[in-house]
Amino acid sequence: MTRRITVSLPDDVATYLAQxxxxSAIVTEAVRSHMQRSAATRAMLEAAGFTITDEGVARWRDKLRRPTEAQRAESRRRLDAIEAGRWPDQEPTA
Known part of the structure; x- marks a missing residue:
């Protein structure tokens, strides 16, 4: 069984899908992959002795909000520096 739903997507994602x-298959694969990762993470945490509840998940989601664009840009800058062989905010060594 299938259902039609409408979602709003960022321009770059919509452009990609339009090509x-x-x-629908691309979106289905991405969502199923996300579902599997979530289930695997939950199973690993439970195997490590954590008790996972819906209330606890909601509480931590509220505490651990998604990073801002500025935080994402800073993370990208640091990763680029590390991949270039130097720590962020340090001059490259020669």
Missing amino acids: HPNS
Whole structure:
């Protein structure tokens, strides 16, 4: 069984999907992959002795908000510096 739903997407994602003849398959694969990662993470935490509840998940989601664009840019800058062989805010060594 399938259902049609409408979602709003960022321009870059919408452009990407528009270039593919079966965008539904791409979205389905991405969402299923996300679902599997979530289930695997929950199973690993439970195997390590953590008790996972819906209330606890909601509480931590509220505490651990998504990073801002500025935080994401800073993380990208640091990763680029590390991949270039130097720590952020340090001059490259020669």
